[in-house]
Amino acid sequence: MKIRTVKELLDARLIVGEDFLDQEVLSGCGSDLMSDVLAFVKEQTVLLTGLNNPQVIRTAEVLDVSAIVFVRGKTPSPEVIEMAIERDIVLLSTDDTLFEACGKLYQGGLRGG
Amino acid sequence: MTQENSGDLVMTHVYKIEAGNFTIAGEAASNIKKLLRQLGIDANIIRRASIAAYEAEMNMVIHSVGGHLEIEITGGEIVLKAYDNGPGIEDVELAMEEGYSTATDSTRELGFGAGMGLPNIKRCSDQFHIQSEMGQGTYLEAKFVL
Incomplete structure (x- = not known):
């Protein structure tokens, strides 16, 4: 699934990463626990989370996560956005809850990997 | 006399890890990942080594009084070392259990x-x-075969 499709399905707002919207994600992961994300996520994944601290970006960087969706309308701080820009990571924000957002992507054909 | 073996040390990098500083936590792992990329190491190994480095770094930031993360790259392997100055892990076997x-x-x-x-x-x-030794610190070593 293209990141652009993720954005459309979740009616999400693009925070940064317009140039990478046509990149493919192969799986999705929804979690607020970066410990679990680090233990289970594969590459080319879209990460959906309610956390918006620098550790989310670090975790994404280590795992080669291409896009992060902040749920419940959350927006990260300018410092966190800057970190994402430096690492070519797409940031999206949706008003959906984590449960709803994961459900929509699953329905759209994305799987847990 | 010259000695040749495939295990010759190529390089070592040491990063200081500050306890409790969550703003820069993960920077060492990030630098390690960049370094491994520059060396053209296999993507799967980079990924595994980076995850291990990040976890080890976060452990020290969260639990220790501070320590060091070291990466040693030889012809045949990558060795990640994490050593801190305490407080030490009371029960290592328990700490190795998922969820503890x-x-x-x-x-x-x-x-x-x-x-x-x-x-x-x-x-x-x-x-x-x-x-790990209570009152002394913890030493962790993870190896990745190239």
Whole structure:
């Protein structure tokens, strides 16, 4: 699934990463626990989370996560956005809850990997 | 006299890890990842070594009084070493169990402290060793075969 499709399905707002919207994600992961994300996520994944601290970006960087969706309308701080820009990571924000957002992507054909 | 063997040391990098500083936590792992990329190492090995480095770094930020993360790259392997100055792990066997954690609520709010760190480092590495002494500190070593 293209990141652009993720954005459309979740009616999400693009925070940064317009140039990478046509990149493919192969799986999705929804979690607020970066410990679990680090233990289970594969590459080319879209990460959906309610956390918006620098550790989310670090975790994404280590795992080669291409896009992060902040749920419940959350927006990260300018410092966190800057970190994402430096690492070519797409940031999206949706008003959906984590449960709803994961459900929509699953329905759209994305799987847990 | 010259000696030749495939295990010749290529390079060592040491990063200082500050306890409790969550703003820069993960920077060492990030630099390690960049370094491994520059060396053209296999993507799968980079990924496993980076995850291990990040987990080890977060462990020191969260639990220790501070320490060092070291990466040693030889012709045949990558060795990740993490050593801190305490307080040490009371029961290493228990700490290796998935889900066991002594992390505080404030750590959990940051998304860490689920008790997956050490088991995950072990899972990612080809060889894993940990030893800890209360009041002395912890030494962790993870090897990745190239």
